[in-house]
Amino acid sequence: MTKATNITWHDATISKEERRAQNGHGSVVLWFTGLSGSGKSTIANAVSHELFRQGINEYVLDGDNVRHGLNKDLGFSESDRNENIRRIGEVAKLFVDSGKIVTTAFISPFRSDRDGVRALFEEGEFVEVFIDCPLEECERRDPKQLYVKARRGEIKDFTGIDSPYEAPDYPEITVRSDQFSVEEAVEQILSYLREKNIL
Ligand SMILES: Nc1ncnc2c1ncn2[C@@H]1O[C@H](COP(=O)(O)OP(=O)(O)OP(=O)(O)O)[C@@H](O)[C@H]1O
Numbered sequence: 001m002t003k004a005t006n007i008t009w010h011d012a013t014i015s016k017e018e019r020r021a022q023n024g025h026g027s028v029v030l031w032f033t034g035l036s037g038s039g040k041s042t043i044a045n046a047v048s049h050e051l052f053r054q055g056i057n058e059y060v061l062d063g064d065n066v067r068h069g070l071n072k073d074l075g076f077s078e079s080d081r082n083e084n085i086r087r088i089g090e091v092a093k094l095f096v097d098s099g100k101i102v103t104t105a106f107i108s109p110f111r112s113d114r115d116g117v118r119a120l121f122e123e124g125e126f127v128e129v130f131i132d133c134p135l136e137e138c139e140r141r142d143p144k145q146l147y148v149k150a151r152r153g154e155i156k157d158f159t160g161i162d163s164p165y166e167a168p169d170y171p172e173i174t175v176r177s178d179q180f181s182v183e184e185a186v187e188q189i190l191s192y193l194r195e196k197n198i199l
C-alpha cells in the first residue's frame with residue numbers, strides 16, 4: 001500500500017476548548033462495550049435522546065452507520081475486527097475534537113483494541129462503558145437471532161460462542177443491564193457526566 005508522506009497537519013484555527021466553550025459542555029467519547037444483545041444500541045440511543053433533548057451536541061456511532069459505510073470493506077476476522085475498532089476510534093476522536101459527546105456501540109471484544117483507542121485521547125476524554133450482561137441473558141434476549149445462528153454454526157467467530165469477549169478491567173462505568181432498566185442506565189451515565197463536569 002502506498003502511504004502519503006507529504007501531508008502536513010494544519011493546526012485547526014478554532015481549538016477544541018473554544019468549541020466546548022461555545023457548546024457550553026465538555027466533549028468525550030462514551031465507548032460502550034459488551035456482548036451482542038447486552039443492550040449497547042438500546043442504551044446508547046436512549047442516552048442520545050436524553051442528551052439531544054437537553055440541547056447537548058451529541059452523536060452515536062453504531063453498526064449501521066459504520067459497518068455499511070466507512071468499514072464496509074471489513075469482515076469479522078480478528079485483524080478486520082482490530083481495524084474496525086481502530087477506525088471507529090479515530091472517527092470518535094474527530095467528534096471529540098469537534099466538541100461533541102460521541103457514543104460508540106460496538107462489541108469491541110478485545111482489551112488491547114480498546115486500550116489502543118483510549119491511548120488516542122487525553123485524560124478523561126475516553127469513558128469506557130461496560131454494558132455488563134451475562135451471556136445466558138443475552139442469548140435469551142437474542143434480539144437479532146444471532147445466537148441461534150451461531151449455535152447452529154451458521155455464524156463463525158461469534159463473540160461469546162466461538163470467539164472470546166475480554167471484559168474491561170477498569171471501566172469508568174459498569175451498567176448491569178440485566179439488573180437495571182434502560183431508564184436507570186441512562187440516569188447512571190448522565191450522572192457520571194454531571195459528576196465529571198462534562199455536562
Ligand atoms: N435493561 C436493559 N438495557 C438494555 N437493553 C435491554 C434491557 N432489558 C431488555 N433489553 C433488551 O435487550 C436487547 C438489547 O439489544 P441491543 O440491540 O441493544 O444489543 P447490542 O448490545 O447493541 O447488540 P449488538 O452487539 O448485536 O448490536 C433489546 O431487545 C432490548 O430491548
Ligand SMILES: [Mg+2]
Pocket residue numbers: 040041042062063105
Ligand atoms: Mg447494537
